[in-house]
Amino acid sequence: DSGVTQTPKHLITATGQRVTLRCSPRSGDLSVYWYQQSLDQGLQFLIQYYNGEERAKGNILERFSAQQFPDLHSELNLSSLELGDSALYFCASSVDVMNTGELFFGEGSRLTVL
Amino acid sequence: AQSVTQLGSHVSVSEGALVLLRCNYSSSVPPYLFWYVQYPNQGLQLLLKYTSAATLVKGINGFEAEFKKSETSFHLTKPSAHMSDAAEYFCAVSDQYTGRRALTFGSGTRLQVQP
Numbered sequence: 001d002s003g004v005t006q007t008p009k010h011l012i013t014a015t016g017q018r019v020t021l022r023c024s025p026r027s028g029d030l031s032v033y034w035y036q037q038s039l040d041q042g043l044q045f046l047i048q049y050y051n052g053e054e055r056a057k058g059n060i061l062e063r064f065s066a067q068q069f070p071d072l073h074s075e076l077n078l079s080s081l082e083l084g085d086s087a088l089y090f091c092a093s094s095v096d097v098m099n100t101g102e103l104f105f106g107e108g109s110r111l112t113v114l
Numbered sequence: 115a116q117s118v119t120q121l122g123s124h125v126s127v128s129e130g131a132l133v134l135l136r137c138n139y140s141s142s143v144p145p146y147l148f149w150y151v152q153y154p155n156q157g158l159q160l161l162l163k164y165t166s167a168a169t170l171v172k173g174i175n176g177f178e179a180e181f182k183k184s185e186t187s188f189h190l191t192k193p194s195a196h197m198s199d200a201a202e203y204f205c206a207v208s209d210q211y212t213g214r215r216a217l218t219f220g221s222g223t224r225l226q227v228q229p
Contacts, residue, residue: 002157033216043204043219056216090157103217105157 003027006091006106014114018079021109025072025093031055032074033094033103034066038087049074081113116141118188118205120220128228133177133192135223137205140186147188148206148217149179158204164188175199200227 003026013019025032034046036059045058049068060066063081068074078085088110092103121136139145146165150158162173169181175198179190188205202224206217 002159004157035219042221045216045218048216058216092158102160102163103158105159107155107157 002104002106004091004093004104004106006089006109008109009107010110010112012112012114013081015081015083017081017113018077019081019111021076021078021089021091021111023074023076023091023093023106025074025091026095026104029093029095029104030072031094031096032068032072033092034060034074034076035090035092036087037090037108041087043090046076078111081111083113086111086113116143116145116207116218118147118207118218118220120203120205120223122223123221124224124226126226126228127195129197130194133190133195133199133225135190135203135205135225137179137188137190137220138186139188139205139207141207146208147179147181148208149173149177149188149190150204150206150219152202152204152222154201161190161203195225195227197227197229200225 005024007022030051033048036044046060047066048056052068063079066076088108090108092105117140119138148163149161152158162171164171164181172178177192202222204222205220208217
């Protein structure tokens with residue numbers, strides 16, 4: 001158990017819909033990262049937050065947004081969903097912003113868009 | 115920008131045989147390098163990391179990796195494979211200088227261990 005909690009574990013929805021994925025980082029970790037894992041794209045970094053502020057942006061689509069709340073949990077919002085958004089979405093956390101250490105990953109939220 | 119390339123999307127070994135998973139990196143500055151493992155239906159877990167200290171890095175479950183600057187490689191090895199090593203392995207790189215905080219992962223290598 002990494003200490004990172006993601007909900008929901010599985011989500012099935014239709015094209016055009018909007019979903020929210022939630023992540024609670026390990027106790028004491030200030031950085032939260034979102035990754036997308038799909039068969040064709042592999043593991044893609046989406047976005048990072050540190051203590052409520054956006055710190056780095058990766059290959060995140062404009063239809064996607066994220067935020068980190070004062071209690072440090074984070075949400076990833078995916079809107080106008082397309083079939084290609086079907087993937088496993090991971091949240092990871094780390095204690096610092098420099099990422100010289102270890103990322104702790106949750107078990108992921110599997111999104112299926114029909 | 116830094117990147118990693120993993121050679122071989124699938125590797126199959128017999129139980130007790132040597133495990134060698136290949137990773138080459140591309141970075142304009144000295145990188146931090148990592149190996150992560152993903153077991154079925156689980157998140158990624160850190161196996162080991164190189165952060166410019168010793169070039170031979172030992173990790174969990176008997177795995178080790180050697181940083182070779184001249185070959186821009188960071189291959190993962192284990193002397194004797196166990197059935198429980200069957201998983202997907204990811205090499206990752208982090209640039210310690212430019213402020214890009216997140217890890218960039220390779221495409222992964224699925225390790226199969228035959229009895």
